[in-house]
Amino acid sequence: MEKKILICDDHKIFREGLRALLEKQPGVKVVGGARDGLEAVKLARELSPDIVIMDISMPGLNGIEAARKLAKVKKSARVIALSMHNDRKYVTEIIKAGARAYLLKDSAFEELMDAIKAVSCGRFFLSAGITNIVLDDYIKGPSRDPRSAFTLLSAREREVLQLLAEGLRTKEISQKLALSVKTVETHRKKIMEKLGIGSIAGLTRYAVKEGLITL
Amino acid sequence: MEKKILICDDHKIFREGLRALLEKQPGVKVVGGARDGLEAVKLARELSPDIVIMDISMPGLNGIEAARKLAKVKKSARVIALSMHNDRKYVTEIIKAGARAYLLKDSAFEELMDAIKAVSCGRFFLSAGITNIVLDDYIKGPSRDPRSAFTLLSAREREVLQLLAEGLRTKEISQKLALSVKTVETHRKKIMEKLGIGSIAGLTRYAVKEGLITL
């Protein structure tokens, strides 16, 4: 029996490209395409796909919320998350939302086929590099709150992070906080370690995303 | 004679999808794929494609700068910009950089084929909705928007700025661009001088604001 597939992505040309690739494969059939989360849920109800390939960033209702809804409304549909972000936040959230696979858009198409086979058999599938994130969270125990700067970092660390992201250099921060330069360095190191970010530029982008500073 | 096409996008699965669609079309042949701007320029020189389909947001060297380089180095290649942004900033800049077409990723594949036909004949092609933006700027005459990254900085400086904001350290940049560490330092110094920004964090925020990188 052919697997029915629903493709959800807000870029039409991407949907068409993926459809073209899938149509060359035996055993699968693309039954529809959705351009946002709401349409994804609607079409999933109408078409009863076996597999839903779900982009995460979509306007209106994003892929994570859409997956959450599908888990309630259409349990039979196996969701494969497909995203350009390898951000831990997205990964953990959509997996918790019921997705059975997480692929990066940078993956080869072959990996997508592997994922389709895996979830069809009831197994999970994670892109290389994603596994680390999930296992990392797993061994750290059930962290129910989302991994934000406020749960991950200590108050002092957030303080240092903000100053770093605002552009102060190590010496200035040490003066401002009445600390040794070495202490500030240690804080920076711990922050980078916790967040898995290895540069000031990366920390700045993170701080903006988390709302610690404004552009 | 078949048109040789080079696909530039940082997502492998997107490149594969597009290739699958194009391979079903007569008269065109995909000769290669690049995952960033530098590779795009390199492959364009090696493969001499007739058409370069260029995504705008790519790591390292973005599509706008890549188009600018191609306009100097490989005049024969017609660039089709393919982006998810319908932001006027991107449109005007890449058109000025020499692109002959601008398509949204939300476009249908058919539109891409129309664009390929158009630029092959030496015509321009703009996605619906994009035309307004260009004409709008056109009738308003040369609207020198002051103080943007595109008017203040040189191409090389923008290139270095993007890499800095992406979190690469000086040495990595020098290796990527095949330059001396000292040269990269000088560029950074000039960038900071021109922009009046004195830290990597500040440069990162600036690059995000200007759309050189995404969060």
Place this chain on the structure above:
DNA sequence: ACAGGTATCGGGGATTCCCCTAGAAGGCCG
């Protein structure tokens, strides 16, 4: 030809980064 901007490098000292180690204080759990 000349001025100006751009792009490319170097010297050298101050500074920071990055790897270690480590003590004091507070909380948590068997």
Place this chain on the structure above:
DNA sequence: CGGCCTTCTAGGGGAATCCCCGATACCTGT
């Protein structure tokens, strides 16, 4: 209570960087 973890603090030492100089070469427009 006695370990154990986390946090905050700080230092040593070498590599890498930042930051001030200067310098050469190449365009481009006047």
